[in-house]
Amino acid sequence: MNRIRTVVGPFGAAVLRSYSLLFFSQHRGFAVLLLLATFLNPSAGAAGLAAACLAVAGARVGGFSEELIQLGAYSFNALLVGLALGTFYQITGAFWVVLAVGALLGLLLAVALSGWLGKSGLPTLSLPFLLTIWVLVPAADQFHGLLLNEASIYWLNDVYALGGEQLVSLAQQVGEWSIPSSITTYLRALSAVLFQDSVPGGLLVAVGLLWHSRIAFSLSVLAYGGACGFGLLAGGPVVSLAYYDLGANYMMAALAVGGVFLIPSLKSYLVGLATIPLTAVLITGLGKLLAGVGLPLFSLPFCGTALLALYTLLLRTRPEELPLTPFQSYSPERNLYAYRSDQARLRHQLYYQLSLPFRGEWLVTQGYNSGLTHQGEWAHALDFMVADADGKTYHNTGVALTDYYCFNKPVLAPADGVVEALVMHIADNAPGATNTHQNWGNTLVLRHQTGLYTKLSHLRAHSAQVQVGEFVRKGTVLAYCGNSGRSAEPHLHFQVQATPYIGSRTLAYPLAYFLTQTAGGQQFDSFTVPQVGDTVCNPELNPLLRQALAFAPGYCLDVRSADDPTAPAQRWEALTNAYNQTYLRCRTTGATAYFERNDTVFYFTAYQGSQHAWLYQLYLAAYRVPLTYLPTETVHDAFPLSLVTSPGLQGVQDVLAPFWLFIKPEFTLQYGTPDNPYHTRALCLRSRVAVRVLGRTTFEQEAHLALRDGALQEITIHQGSHTQRLLCSTVSS
Structure with missing residues (x-):
């Protein structure tokens, strides 16, 4: 993300994310591959890019949520409008007028529908695109300068316009590869999401989807196989299934429900498969209804299936069997790993916090x-x-x-x-x-x-x-x-x-937080029940810890490298979003670390951004800190598996993650000796991160947090033979 911001800036980053968000992703590499795939049809690619740029610019001028602009949430529907118009109409002067109107209408509908559906916890999906197209298609008949594009029927003409005879020769060589028809059909279905019928385009999408998420890729394959199997059971040949319906409806519905809105698991995969017959019925029924009024069906069955499934799941009284994604990380793997680790560490969200009803032990x-x-x-x-x-x-x-x-x-x-x-x-x-x-x-x-x-x-x-x-x-x-x-x-x-x-x-x-006397000192317990024979007491809040980790909205820290004092400082700012979630955001790198803090514990809940950012080091070092001094206690917690940096190992775990986790990242924290046990002004916290694979430690990092005079003063990170020191100073916002 940081490189995107450096090269193209926030505007370009928002435009690029419009592409990846088509598949519920924020993966920059996937976005680039999708952008390249759209330009296999040059007119459609140019129209889509122009529409996305217009939507981002319009959202900024309109003063809409910068967070949603940067996610691409306001512009991916405009991108779809541009791709559709560029595919079906010739590039003329009238075309650009219609495109501009369509992009801005898609933006306004995206803003309005996100506000309306968001109240019920529902996404807009591609509904703004559909409504925009349904308005533009009948109106297009009145624009005599808007001509249907027949060039797209002969896709090699578009390839020639893009790269001449050399690119045509390369495309023909790819087309002559001995690829089983089942694979070419799958690739054409993926390319159809971008309004193409192209094996090379589908190959780019498939590579990007696999790069982004092994779970998402497996769900797309599962949905493809399920749709073909359902077609055979229904009595029709597989070839009768339209590429667009396979990609934009069957695959997208299974991916959205089975891997994005639900925490991935064996049961979520089965629910993803269960969307196939519902999508098939909607394709048949709604297709006939819309054909009667001359409107295209496009992705309406996907929207109907996904929204119906999600809204029904929201109405359950016992959601434990199929948990919905509580915090969207735009990656099925990250959603799953965060949920697994948060089940234990965020139990407070399930219970009202009750303390021991007395003082002392x-x-x-x-x-x-x-x-x-x-x-x-x-x-x-x-x-x-x-x-x-x-x-x-x-x-x-x-x-x-x-x-x-x-x-x-x-x-x-x-x-x-x-x-x-x-x-x-x-x-x-x-x-x-x-x-x-x-x-x-x-x-x-x-x-x-x-x-x-x-x-x-x-x-x-x-x-x-x-x-x-x-x-x-x-x-x-x-x-x-x-x-x-x-x-x-x-x-x-x-x-x-x-x-x-x-x-x-x-x-x-359970009781929220309490201390239990042990032979070696005190044990910090959270959201459990004391046992017979336990001597217990309420934790005593440490003023230094409470003040140093307060991070109230508006609080700012300048962070510098002790090894390079001349390098510019990074500014970390504490903020609160519309959902009352508190977070630290680095103005330099764009990295964001979400945290929560109550009377007893400070802990991070999520991280978004580069793992090379300095803020990521604080996220690792202060993952969970009880705000009471525990001289003999070692605090334990579990990281999400997104901490793993080995691509091969991570890839294997991603494939197996919905069914079995063999990688276990762990966090431990110990308290150093304070300068004064009665009136502490300085204290060091020592944390350790370890990644265990089948019981064997493969990664280890230690960090020291120096707290002094009510503030975080220094972060020291030790990883192998490498040591990094970061100096922190409080500044006014």
């Missing part, structure tokens, strides 16, 4: 499905007490309630919520006695969301600090720990439930 004395009382409908609950180093829960004789360490300790709100129910009149039991008539004792229920409540029981009588209907923030003192109800000694009962009633059945639900 408490012992789990009864957990899920344990003891006498956590059984049946009330199995998913936790009991907590405070214990000393000897494991005792009281001092002195334990005869008095005040002898127990947890008695009268504050009980906190585990998350923001509203007090839904409150009982505070039940007297506390003497140690050893229980009140089975009022089982839960003094209890408080909080509503966090519809269908999500937490209940805290056995509280001290008359200790409530809140009242019913009051909104409370996370960490607010609600009451104090007691010994009421069915409780022989002071403890805190905590459970999650789906209804607001005291006595409701429990709900298995």
